[in-house]
Amino acid sequence: MPTRRDFLAASATLAAGLGCLSLAGQAFAQSGSGMLTRKVPSSGEQLAVIGAGTSGSFEVEPDSTQYPQLKQVLKAFFAGGGQVIDTSPNYGGADAVLGQLLEEGGWRAKTFLATKIAADSRAAAEAQWAGTLRSLRTDKVDLLQIHNLRDWQRQLPYARELKAQGLTRYVGVTHYIDSGLEEMEAILRNEPLDFIQIHYSVNSPAAARTVLPLAQDKGVAVLINRAFDDGRLFARVKDLPLPGWAAEAGIGSWAQLFLKFAISHPAVTTVIPATSRPERQLDQLKAGHGILLTEAQRKQLIDQFA
Template sequence: MPSRRRVLSALALSAASLALAQPIRLARAADAATVLQSRPIPSTGELLPVIGMGSSGSFDVGASPAERDPLREVLRRFFAAGASLIDTAPGYGRAEAVIGELLAETNLRQKAFLATKIGAVGREAGLAQFRRSLELLKTDKVELLQVHSLQDWKTQIALIGELKAQGKTRYTGVTHWQDSGHDELAEVVRAVRPDFLQVNYSVISRSAEAKVFPLARELGVAVLVNRAFDDGRLFSRVKDKALPGWAAEAGIDSWAQAFLRFALSHPAVTAVIPATGKPDRQSDNLKAGSGPTLTEAQRQSLIELLA
């Protein structure tokens, strides 16, 4: 028979183990509380979570723990919620290298839907840039390869087609980030019919609704939305303003969620890619990926509120 002291010691150890495990369980429960919706990529039917992540600015950091630790947590929360799409580019400073290093050290590459871009003039320059991107991202292929802001698009979309045939990317895409580029973007999409297009869209920048979105639906092209916060201008417009009365009913408890849900409520949109380097903002953004689609009345309410 075990001694009373040994029994009490065992009980104490068990209690301590349960106490240590409790925060882990609570963290996992919080991660699981955000169940992201997914939408099909029209060209294949593959499901893509509606909240992705950009990296411009947010992942252009150094190697110090103070700079990297928040990004590790940003990625942890992102993947724990079931998200996968990370969008980057050679033009985003050190972002590709930082993403590659963090995914490698956390062994999370297999969970990522990596999207990068070619922003170069000439085939050889484009190919060299892509090879460098693979090196920095520490991978042998990406899921989506896009022409950055339509730069030398005829040359680069042909190159991306070749790389797709070689298995270096699964999807082709073209991007733009300004209203002034939407007419050309629409022309290019009609000419080459990529798998994806990426475009700016927000409550106060709705130019994409005129040509780009209808064309994407007509041709079966997936749409990624960048600048859904309009580079932060939306937040300055609602400073000190309360959320609309219908927000709670829609499961929205922050302005970030409202703005992302606005973008996602357009039927042409496949996913939004807000950029952040802050874990709490990542969690907030991810919450926008669940709940009902905004009604037309709710969308109009936001438009009028920010007019």
């Protein structure tokens, strides 16, 4: 278990601005904001370990009272060193809201923009892609993923065509529950990918058995969704104190702990929690700083939430 002395030493190294660190046995870099970053294996590009999702949180009307609040969420996100934002054309208009916000805030150049194909035919995918570019107000994206492995045998080749045309820089596949892990593993073994996106949390750690180690072995970047189990984890920890070692790891909230659990796995590139509240965004970003959790600490959490 890390001691306070270990934490202070690691923090001093961060403050010194060295380009590459190794904490909890894992190598990563530091962005200008102090946020920890990890490499995309296929390119070497560094991405901040705390990103953002848009499912639910960005499903609002542009003339609603929630819209200006989302603008503050994004302002805090980028000021704190965030880059990766994940969306989808079937998130209830969230991609159009995101596109409008990025344009209004002048944030598109700072964004690693990830979206998805969720279609059952080539024609549907082509129409959806055209709509995606309009909604996001862009001519290209950074990552195009096949949503929940839907029709992936047909849609993954199409995504690769778009990559070859320079319309996306990376391609990948996604899922969100344990039933998709076996197929995700098979795809990883047989298909060249830049990214996968999968769920991984203290109460749903099954991806660490095969999928995450395999992604690391294959040189595939990993986005993590549902790190809070869609908010259910917060109900489980209501009125519970943080573990005694949390402060020494720089953790001040359960949200930070759940996120740090995810990014502490060496295969994970970025975790993408969603929020529509600026104060929660600020809290979540703190998980991307300081030392990571040891294997023993991660196991303790898995045992606690099993």
